[in-house]
Amino acid sequence: MSVKNVLDTFGKRVIQQSKSNLTKLDKKDSSKLYNSLRFEVSEHKKSFSLSIQMEDYGQFVDKGVRGKKSSKKAPRSPFKFGSGTGKRGGLTSGIDSWVRRKRFQFKDKKTGKFLSYKSTAFLITRSIYNTGLETTNFFTKPFENEFKKLPNEVIKAYGLEVNQLMKLAFKK
Numbered sequence: 248m249s250v251k252n253v254l255d256t257f258g259k260r261v262i263q264q265s266k267s268n269l270t271k272l273d274k275k276d277s278s279k280l281y282n283s284l285r286f287e288v289s290e291h292k293k294s295f296s297l298s299i300q301m302e303d304y305g306q307f308v309d310k311g312v313r314g315k316k317s318s319k320k321a322p323r324s325p326f327k328f329g330s331g332t333g334k335r336g337g338l339t340s341g342i343d344s345w346v347r348r349k350r351f352q353f354k355d356k357k358t359g360k361f362l363s364y365k366s367t368a369f370l371i372t373r374s375i376y377n378t379g380l381e382t383t384n385f386f387t388k389p390f391e392n393e394f395k396k397l398p399n400e401v402i403k404a405y406g407l408e409v410n411q412l413m414k415l416a417f418k419k
Contacts, residue, residue: 251290253401254297257393258286261299264389269308272383276345280305301386304341309386314379321382328376338375343368 262284275281283302288295311321315329327340342373346352346368352361353370 250295250401251288253398254288256297257296257397258288258299260393261386261389262286265386267386268383268389272385274308274383274385277348280308290318305386307380308383310384311382312380314375314377316377317379320379324379324382327336328379339368342372343373346371366373 265284266281269275269281280302283300283305285301286297286299290358307326311324313315313321313324313327315327318324318327326333343365346364351367353367354361366386
């Protein structure tokens with residue numbers, strides 16, 4: 248089997264298993280991340296390249312995010328709420344659109360009336376910000392499992408290392 252075929256099979260399996268994991272983990276709400284998963288094998292004069300693409304927030308779903316007050320859900324995540332490096336308001340707008348799409352509202356304990364979508368989104372956002380997002384490894388596990396199956400000749404010939412590939416995969 249040629250190197251291009253090996254990489255093509257690798258990419259197909261990683262994407263298929265990652266999509267399957269998103270479905271099993273119930274992380275396919277709007278299907279935006281699910282539909283964005285794709286790969287491309289390119290052949291160059293003396294080399295091959297494999298690129299895997301997904302929505303930017305896919306890395307947060309995969310690796311999780313440590314909360315401002317607690318890292319219990321994602322203790323080894325490289326990401327943390329409140330670090331000042333992320334897009335400001337990204338979580339708020341995402342949760343607000345999710346609350347509206349699901350038509351989800353909390354009730355006021357005193358009056359029994361429904362809170363507005365904005366208030367419900369605020370409460371959920373605050374909780375996620377403080378406690379973090381759980382690590383799912385929806386992409387990492389299939390990538391590592393399929394990497395182990397690559398023929399040794401391919402790994403040796405290209406000097407591939409999982410850590411380098413994972414860093415490159417999440418850079419884009």
